[in-house]
Amino acid sequence: MENSQTVIQLEDVSVRYRIPNETIRTFKEYLIRLVQGRIKHNDFWALREINIRINKGEVFGIIGRNGAGKSTLLKVISKVLIPYKGHLWIKGNISPLLQLGAGFHPELTGRENIFLNATLLGHSRLEINEKMDEIIAFADIGDFLETPLRTYSSGMQSRLGFSVATAWQPDILILDEVLAVGDSAFRNKCINRLKKYKERGMTILMVSHESNQIRTFCQRAIWLDHGEIKMDGPAAEVCESYENSVLKSSGNS
Amino acid sequence: MIYDSAKRKHPAIEEFLALFRYRDFIYQLVRRDIVARYKRSILGIAWTMLNPLGTMLIMVVVFSRVFNAVQNYPAYVLTGLICWAMFSQSTSHSISMMVWGSRLIQQIYLPKTAFIVSTVIASMVNFLLSLVPLFIILAITKTALGWSIVLLPFSMILILLFSLGVSLLISTLAVFFPDVEQMYPVVLTGWMYMSPIIVPLEFLENVLNGWLLRLNPFYHVLNIFRIIMYKGGVPTGQDWAFALLVSFGALIIGWYIFTRKADSMTYYV
Numbered sequence: 001m002e003n004s005q006t007v008i009q010l011e012d013v014s015v016r017y018r019i020p021n022e023t024i025r026t027f028k029e030y031l032i033r034l035v036q037g038r039i040k041h042n043d044f045w046a047l048r049e050i051n052i053r054i055n056k057g058e059v060f061g062i063i064g065r066n067g068a069g070k071s072t073l074l075k076v077i078s079k080v081l082i083p084y085k086g087h088l089w090i091k092g093n094i095s096p097l098l099q100l101g102a103g104f105h106p107e108l109t110g111r112e113n114i115f116l117n118a119t120l121l122g123h124s125r126l127e128i129n130e131k132m133d134e135i136i137a138f139a140d141i142g143d144f145l146e147t148p149l150r151t152y153s154s155g156m157q158s159r160l161g162f163s164v165a166t167a168w169q170p171d172i173l174i175l176d177e178v179l180a181v182g183d184s185a186f187r188n189k190c191i192n193r194l195k196k197y198k199e200r201g202m203t204i205l206m207v208s209h210e211s212n213q214i215r216t217f218c219q220r221a222i223w224l225d226h227g228e229i230k231m232d233g234p235a236a237e238v239c240e241s242y243e244n245s246v247l248k249s250s251g252n253s
Numbered sequence: 254m255i256y257d258s259a260k261r262k263h264p265a266i267e268e269f270l271a272l273f274r275y276r277d278f279i280y281q282l283v284r285r286d287i288v289a290r291y292k293r294s295i296l297g298i299a300w301t302m303l304n305p306l307g308t309m310l311i312m313v314v315v316f317s318r319v320f321n322a323v324q325n326y327p328a329y330v331l332t333g334l335i336c337w338a339m340f341s342q343s344t345s346h347s348i349s350m351m352v353w354g355s356r357l358i359q360q361i362y363l364p365k366t367a368f369i370v371s372t373v374i375a376s377m378v379n380f381l382l383s384l385v386p387l388f389i390i391l392a393i394t395k396t397a398l399g400w401s402i403v404l405l406p407f408s409m410i411l412i413l414l415f416s417l418g419v420s421l422l423i424s425t426l427a428v429f430f431p432d433v434e435q436m437y438p439v440v441l442t443g444w445m446y447m448s449p450i451i452v453p454l455e456f457l458e459n460v461l462n463g464w465l466l467r468l469n470p471f472y473h474v475l476n477i478f479r480i481i482m483y484k485g486g487v488p489t490g491q492d493w494a495f496a497l498l499v500s501f502g503a504l505i506i507g508w509y510i511f512t513r514k515a516d517s518m519t520y521y522v
Contacts, residue, residue, distance in 0.1 A: 017520060027430035075519070079256065079362040082516040088258040096361050103357055107289040116285055119278035120363065 008054040013086030015047040046072040047227045059204045061218035069227040070207045092171025106150035117164045131167045139163035169197045175206045211239040264512040271364035282371035301382040323453045332483045333450035339380040343373045343416035348427045365515050373417045401487045408477040411500040415474045418503025421511040470499040
């Protein structure tokens with residue numbers, strides 16, 4: 001692209017959900033309505049003509065209320081959701097931090113789950129073998145490595161998940177309201193690791209409806225409202241405007 | 254590594270390339286499927302072999318008097334049952350695998366066919382294991398096999414491709430319409446009784462002048478397997494032609510429709 005520092009670029013990205021007028025969730029009903037010609041949709045625009053350019057090494061925050069389109073935007077950037085319209089350009093590999101338990105299987109041991117989870121992130125067996133000791137050490141699951149995952153506490157599971165997801169430095173890391181892993185000691189370990197990656201040039205995208213988190217971690221932020229960008233600028237300013245608007249509307253009601 | 258949404262390849266090709274990149278993920282899914290299924294049972298992997306044997310014994314006890322015209326009924330039933338198990342397991346597990354995978358594809362990009370391909374491969378492993386009881390029964394019943402047994406791998410591959418194709422089709426439907434998951438077992442049961450698995454071939458050949466059989470795609474892939482493993486004969490060119498048509502036809506249609514719909518799956522699941 002024109003700017004060599006750009007790692008993510010969105011041009012006029014729109015996401016449209018089609019919601020059937022009356023919910024048709026069964027195949028039988030669908031066939032009946034299809035024959036009758038009675039399938040009508042309501043369009044819901046989760047994102048409207050979004051334009052963003054994110055540079056390498058930025059910690060970029062996305063703030064907004066529930067249903068403003070924050071998670072939809074992250075899904076578009078992580079190539080999970082293909083937008084209805086618009087253009088997406090990404091340089092480098094993207095790694096999202098998965099929600100607790102996603103991609104794990106309760107009957108498999110910790111070690112087997114490391115393989116399952118890491119291949120799911122697109123790593124090869126060879127790469128995993130190289131990093132295995134490091135992953136185990138960081139997750140600190142000790143004697144539980146060879147026991148089935150169903151015996152793990154939720155704290156251990158999230159430590160293992162984080163450890164696998166961040167064992168390799170991605171070019172772009174996506175955080176969806178998840179930095180609440182484990183106890184405070186482990187959380188510090190995580191933050192240190194992310195800081196180290198950030199110094200090496202990793203870009204971070206972060207979503208939250210808590211303006212404090214965005215203010216603490218991010219330099220730049222956007223404020224999403226009803227699928228549109230209401231404000232784009234330094235994180236502190238965006239957060240302030242957002243807070244004011246939240247205060248105002250809660251005062252009104 | 255640059256991704257540009259304006260420069261994407263045709264979905265059917267793009268998916269195939271992504272699937273190759275994620276081959277280690279497929280391996281882990283297959284392993285997960287097999288390991289998780291047997292980990293907590295005492296007999297473990299032996300169930301894969303005992304299951305068809307048990308079903309066969311029941312069928313023989315129940316039906317051997319009804320269908321006593323069928324020569325060597327135990328071998329007839331068992332050849333039918335293990336092929337059917339391959340097909341029905343692949344397709345119905347594919348649906349539940351997509352349900353499991355739908356949590357993941359909401360959060361991370363993955364080639365979605367990986368869930369189907371791995372399920373079908375796991376069923377293929379079971380299919381291979383169930384050859385052991387089949388050979389035992391063939392030996393006990395003194396079934397004569399010819400040199401055509403070298404064709405066995407090809408007939409199994411045809412069943413594999415057919416199962417993959419139908420799995421892709423049925424799981425695409427299941428993503429958009431959740432009731433397909435409830436409906437499908439009924440379809441499978443009906444399909445099974447319309448196929449020459451337990452019911453003798455001669456009986457079905459007389460239904461609707463044999464058209465019920467000819468229009469049943471599963472019959473054509475089973476036919477090859479049976480000729481080799483039950484009759485000890487060599488399938489004719491026409492037998493092969495129909496089986497090839499059915500299996501590659503299912504695969505091409507299934508792959509095309511699944512990959513065409515893959516982008517919009519995350520809007521529904």
